[in-house]
Amino acid sequence: xxxxxxxxxxxxxxxxxxxxxxxxxxxxxxxxxxxxxxxxxxxxxxxxxxxxxxxxxxxxxxxxxxxxxxxxxxxxxxxxxxxxxxxxxxxxxxxxxxxxxxxxxxxxxxxxxxxxxxxxxxxxxxxxxxxxxxxxxxxxxxxxxxxxxxxxxxxxxxxxxxxxxxxxxxxxxxxxxxxxxxxxxxxxxxxxxxxxxxxxxxxxxxxxxxxxxxxxxxxxxxxxxxxxxxxxxxxxxxxxxxxxxxxxxxxxxxxxxxxxxxxxxxxxxxxxxxxxxxxxxxxxxxxxxxxxxxxxxxxxxxxxxxxxxxxxxxxxxxxxxxxxxxxxxxxxxxxxxxxxxxxxxxxxxxxxxxxxxxxxxxxxxxxxxxxxxxxxxxxxxxxxxxxxxxxxxxxxxxxxxxxxxxxxxxxxxxxxxxxxxxxxxxxxxxxxxxxxxxxxxxxxxxxxxxxxx
Amino acid sequence: xxxxxxxxxxxxxxxxxxxxxxxxxxxxxxxxxxxxxxxxxxxxxxxxxxxxxxxxxxxxxxxxxxxxxxxxxxxxxxxxxxxxxxxxxxxxxxxxxxxxxxxxxxxxxxxxxxxxxxxxxxxxxxxxxxxxxxxxxxxxxxxxxxxxxxxxxxxxxxxxxxxxxxxxxxxxxxxxxxxxxxxxxxxxxxxxxxxxxxxxxxxxxxxxxxxxxxxxxxxxxxxxxxxxxxxxxxxxxxxxxxxxxxxxxxxxxxxxxxxxxxxxxxxxxxxxxxxxxxxxxxxxxxxxxxxxxxxxxxxxxxxxxxxxxxxxxxxxxxxxxxxxxxxxxxxxxxxxxxxxxxxxxxxxxxxxxxxxxxxxxxxxxxxxxxxxxxxxxxxxxxxxxxxxxxxxxxxxxxxxxxxxxxxxxxxxxxxxxxxxxxxxxxxxxxxxxxxxxxxxxxxxxxxxxxxxx
Numbered sequence: 001x002x003x004x005x006x007x008x009x010x011x012x013x014x015x016x017x018x019x020x021x022x023x024x025x026x027x028x029x030x031x032x033x034x035x036x037x038x039x040x041x042x043x044x045x046x047x048x049x050x051x052x053x054x055x056x057x058x059x060x061x062x063x064x065x066x067x068x069x070x071x072x073x074x075x076x077x078x079x080x081x082x083x084x085x086x087x088x089x090x091x092x093x094x095x096x097x098x099x100x101x102x103x104x105x106x107x108x109x110x111x112x113x114x115x116x117x118x119x120x121x122x123x124x125x126x127x128x129x130x131x132x133x134x135x136x137x138x139x140x141x142x143x144x145x146x147x148x149x150x151x152x153x154x155x156x157x158x159x160x161x162x163x164x165x166x167x168x169x170x171x172x173x174x175x176x177x178x179x180x181x182x183x184x185x186x187x188x189x190x191x192x193x194x195x196x197x198x199x200x201x202x203x204x205x206x207x208x209x210x211x212x213x214x215x216x217x218x219x220x221x222x223x224x225x226x227x228x229x230x231x232x233x234x235x236x237x238x239x240x241x242x243x244x245x246x247x248x249x250x251x252x253x254x255x256x257x258x259x260x261x262x263x264x265x266x267x268x269x270x271x272x273x274x275x276x277x278x279x280x281x282x283x284x285x286x287x288x289x290x291x292x293x294x295x296x297x298x299x300x301x302x303x304x305x306x307x308x309x310x311x312x313x314x315x316x317x318x319x320x321x322x323x324x325x326x327x328x329x330x331x332x333x334x335x336x337x338x339x340x341x342x343x344x345x346x347x348x349x350x351x352x353x354x355x356x357x358x359x360x361x362x363x364x365x366x367x368x369x370x371x372x373x374x375x376x377x378x379x380x381x382x383x384x385x386x387x388x389x390x391x392x393x394x395x396x397x398x399x400x401x402x403x404x405x406x407x408x409x410x411x412x413x414x415x416x417x418x419x420x421x422x423x424x425x426x427x428x429x430x431x432x433x434x435x436x437x438x439x440x441x442x443x444x445x446x447x448x449x450x451x452x453x
Numbered sequence: 454x455x456x457x458x459x460x461x462x463x464x465x466x467x468x469x470x471x472x473x474x475x476x477x478x479x480x481x482x483x484x485x486x487x488x489x490x491x492x493x494x495x496x497x498x499x500x501x502x503x504x505x506x507x508x509x510x511x512x513x514x515x516x517x518x519x520x521x522x523x524x525x526x527x528x529x530x531x532x533x534x535x536x537x538x539x540x541x542x543x544x545x546x547x548x549x550x551x552x553x554x555x556x557x558x559x560x561x562x563x564x565x566x567x568x569x570x571x572x573x574x575x576x577x578x579x580x581x582x583x584x585x586x587x588x589x590x591x592x593x594x595x596x597x598x599x600x601x602x603x604x605x606x607x608x609x610x611x612x613x614x615x616x617x618x619x620x621x622x623x624x625x626x627x628x629x630x631x632x633x634x635x636x637x638x639x640x641x642x643x644x645x646x647x648x649x650x651x652x653x654x655x656x657x658x659x660x661x662x663x664x665x666x667x668x669x670x671x672x673x674x675x676x677x678x679x680x681x682x683x684x685x686x687x688x689x690x691x692x693x694x695x696x697x698x699x700x701x702x703x704x705x706x707x708x709x710x711x712x713x714x715x716x717x718x719x720x721x722x723x724x725x726x727x728x729x730x731x732x733x734x735x736x737x738x739x740x741x742x743x744x745x746x747x748x749x750x751x752x753x754x755x756x757x758x759x760x761x762x763x764x765x766x767x768x769x770x771x772x773x774x775x776x777x778x779x780x781x782x783x784x785x786x787x788x789x790x791x792x793x794x795x796x797x798x799x800x801x802x803x804x805x806x807x808x809x810x811x812x813x814x815x816x817x818x819x820x821x822x823x824x825x826x827x828x829x830x831x832x833x834x835x836x837x838x839x840x841x842x843x844x845x846x847x848x849x850x851x852x853x854x855x856x857x858x859x860x861x862x863x864x865x866x867x868x869x870x871x872x873x874x875x876x877x878x879x880x881x882x883x884x885x886x887x888x889x890x891x892x893x894x895x896x897x898x899x900x901x902x903x904x905x906x
Binding site: 005015037355368403446 | 475494554557579589596722806
């Protein structure tokens, strides 16, 4: 057999790492469901022309070919590629099923996506995303732009007790930026945003120069843009600061005011529903050719270098079929990157890598059925149980449990099959027990995810 | 935008279909965990040479290419393909992590797999599989060959109350077949099995002829093979029948006896632990070049035409790294095919397609925060809640709930924000309620999956 080696960019976890990932996924799913999001899954592939229709070749799509397809023949199949996000497939799903869905349609979707990027950049080629979106038919009320980041804040907040650092959701509004730039007299809005997006990388002086050379900004206009990008805060004083800046530069516009009203409403609601989590940050850009209202990025406090773990925004045209336009707002969590950091930084750990709470020992192979019966009785009451693989010496069977982190070993009784004794192998304490009534304490019942210390 | 059409062979469900699929997946997962199987996921891709190492080109592998890879340059990346089952990736995972796993290692794995087969054959190109396997290092006790089909029987049995028809697990043992054929003097064991596998398609006369022309069997030998294949039954009398047949033809061998002992133990244990589910069927073959002991197929009673929904067996060499050999036994459920049949035959349905149990009405947009507060109070107690998208007339808001199957609509009180009234929109009954204490009845709390009728 060929040498086995991990594939760079395709992360896999050992069973205890998977316990952590599964807990994260279960927590997200449960939170999304509590907020009324319906779960869907879409196929992993889309026609290549759909994947590329926004000019998304930068995403390094993986194209599929059937091994036995004749390379010289014109393949009757449409060319297919693996999806690189869950937004393109969702837009297609909405159009395909528009007549069978009720709008506004709230959905969550947790699936793998693939991008053929260089794994040495610390990026994965295969990773799980967890998305929530609300999409309307024709219209979508603004209040969803407030609701969705708060759902994500709640979902991530529910992971705090297992060791997830606090999150900070940075929000901006495209109307604010565009309104301000246009008020200044800068009409190349995308150019300005693209250059301001480089702020953290190249610094303000370089950005000011780029705004001049690439967007025709005067030094005064560039200064104004940089001042706007510098505004940040978690209460509505941010709105006043932007308004004052606009007044100082004579940059007030209707669009700016509309954006400030939206941003203010978001900040205000967030201060009540998720105090301290949402921060207005006027330099957040996020490919604003796509988004048309609120935009979101999320950092783990203390792990800002990891970049945004949950991003999204409002788009006026998620999909369109000529007859209807479907506006939406959504956010996407990069689950694999998050879990990878939680594990590699030792922030969280699983109490064990197997579900098993109890190992039933086997006295002799002839008596295996007795041990199976004990196991069945415990499982019937929802207790995860394994039976020892061999009727080895009890010391060996205890070692089998110990190596897997199984906390209890059950020794079947000689006479009454259901009666026996159960030993907590951590403390050594052993008590008489009946398989029809005994249960482990709640904290030992299932593997738990706990802070890594 | 290009025309949107479903891709043949890539099934997707509407939200209420996904509720059914999710229930099936959750039930399988929970059963596997109760039996101590650890959950893992492997990456979707394997190096192409690994995927093909058993000569598996019949599986129509999908090969990946990065869109921007230079087609003329020698790609430094290894050629990758999408996995076509979960056994090949699991074998690789075991070898890659052998030093970090404890053996026997029990794992379950629920993931999508891909095969580029003709979808017009009623086969899917993308489908979910749910696998359980136990793998040992060097050795694996026989009792796992009894345990694993019974775990699957239990898992599928837990779906009976939602409308899954009863299952019948057909079992055979490769040693029985091989021992009998060799005892007859037929040494081309694989040839004989391959031809007997055609029994249902071409009938006994054609098979007898094929056994003669292809495997050199005399009419007498062919007759014996067909008689063996005709033996079936759910108690140990099957063992006696095989033994009598072997005696009549003078075909008894040690291998046959070893196989009969194993098959008998399986039938006997199954009669106690899953009465009526497991049936010995001496014609089950299942690619016996791969399996070395027990083999399993599973049919839905009344839907036998669907073929096997859960198959597997014992293999002495799941993986080998030159130093160690890893024998295993496992079964795999074709979840997509099962769910597809359940939905298309109307055997099961979801009580609703959204998680939401309660829609909180909005009196006016100014009062939306009051409705949000009611929703938060209900969610804090684990009740899935949505808030109406618009402060429309209450009739319209009730219609919004009705269209989605949401059973309850909450009307916030005018004075006390938490107090209000809640209406069961099915019966029309409306009662005063407090958001801090009211809860829906258990059967309305989450969407349920119920028999289809």
